[in-house]
Amino acid sequence: MFVLAAIPVLLAVLRSAAAQTPPGFPIAVSEFLSVTYENTTLQPAGKQLSRPETRMPPSILPPASLPPTSQSILFMIDLDVPKRDNTTREMSLHWFVPSIPPPSPPGSALLIPIPPPGTPYRQPSPPPNDFAHRYVFLLYAQPAGFVIPQSYANINPARSREDRVGFDIRRFVKEAKLGKVLAASWVEVRNGTGAGTGWPPLRTTAPPEAKSGGGKIGVKGWVVGVLVGVWGVGMGI
Numbered sequence: 001m002f003v004l005a006a007i008p009v010l011l012a013v014l015r016s017a018a019a020q021t022p023p024g025f026p027i028a029v030s031e032f033l034s035v036t037y038e039n040t041t042l043q044p045a046g047k048q049l050s051r052p053e054t055r056m057p058p059s060i061l062p063p064a065s066l067p068p069t070s071q072s073i074l075f076m077i078d079l080d081v082p083k084r085d086n087t088t089r090e091m092s093l094h095w096f097v098p099s100i101p102p103p104s105p106p107g108s109a110l111l112i113p114i115p116p117p118g119t120p121y122r123q124p125s126p127p128p129n130d131f132a133h134r135y136v137f138l139l140y141a142q143p144a145g146f147v148i149p150q151s152y153a154n155i156n157p158a159r160s161r162e163d164r165v166g167f168d169i170r171r172f173v174k175e176a177k178l179g180k181v182l183a184a185s186w187v188e189v190r191n192g193t194g195a196g197t198g199w200p201p202l203r204t205t206a207p208p209e210a211k212s213g214g215g216k217i218g219v220k221g222w223v224v225g226v227l228v229g230v231w232g233v234g235m236g237i
């Protein structure tokens with residue numbers, strides 16, 4: 001009985017030892033990224049924090065695999081934003097900082113420029129009583145000659161919720177030729193019980209590969225974006 005009850009816990013521990021991104025996230029990463037909110041380091045990745053603990057952006061300690069003179073690019077993405085019609089979930093960009101200078105002295109935390117380029121940190125704010133949302137952190141070495149692709153001008157900076165919701169990390173990585181992610185982590189945050197009754201289920205397998213094409217979302221996408229934005233304001237996301 002107790003042994004059986006322990007199996008899911010054990011599996012979860014084993015899984016978190018190997019995977020630094022949650023099930024359902026389209027990029028699998030095995031190297032751990034050290035992310036620290038005030039007094040809590042997300043170790044192992046996937047720790048749950050209360051929303052107030054995530055008010056200030058965390059500090060990020062880059063992995064040894066970041067070349068010492070390389071700039072880096074940081075993303076934080078909510079994997080679990082419910083679509084307006086409650087049928088499924090989509091991703092939303094919470095933080096995007098390109099051109100982070102190499103850590104100085106080497107081995108220290110990243111110094112995020114102020115004001116940061118890219119999209120400023122937005123605190124996790126899942127809708128009340130929804131399941132805990134999973135917020136993924138990804139660190140890339142910034143390739144020489146990196147520029148934000150034209151089709152992503154709307155995240156430099158994101159000015160509205162519509163600019164953030166629907167963010168497609170795989171397409172960005174492809175268009176910006178980012179190469180392989182160095183390290184990742186994630187934090188879970190919920191608002192209320194987290195029982196989730198009535199909400200669309202969380203995704204446990206990665207969404208299908210994005211269709212190629214530019215970032216133009218068209219009138220339909222734009223209307224949906226505005227509706228999601230309006231709804232998001234209401235839901236506090």
Ligand SMILES: *[C@@H]1O[C@H](CO)[C@@H](O)[C@H](O)[C@H]1NC(C)=O
Pocket residue numbers: 038039053
């Ligand atoms: C973090 O630690 C400091 C010093 O111990 C303490 O004053 C502060 O309240 C802590 N912050 C949180 C969010 O627990």
Ligand SMILES: *[C@@H]1O[C@H](CO)[C@@H](O)[C@H](O)[C@H]1NC(C)=O
Pocket residue numbers: 084085086196197198199200
């Ligand atoms: C989605 O589900 C939640 C939880 O049942 C509910 O509070 C919310 O109103 C629903 N939204 C829509 C658009 O049906």
Ligand SMILES: *[C@@H]1O[C@H](CO)[C@@H](O)[C@H](O)[C@H]1NC(C)=O
Pocket residue numbers: 051052126127128191192235236237
């Ligand atoms: C939960 O969500 C509500 C509505 O968005 C918000 O007013 C409240 O502050 C949130 N609670 C916490 C603990 O963040």
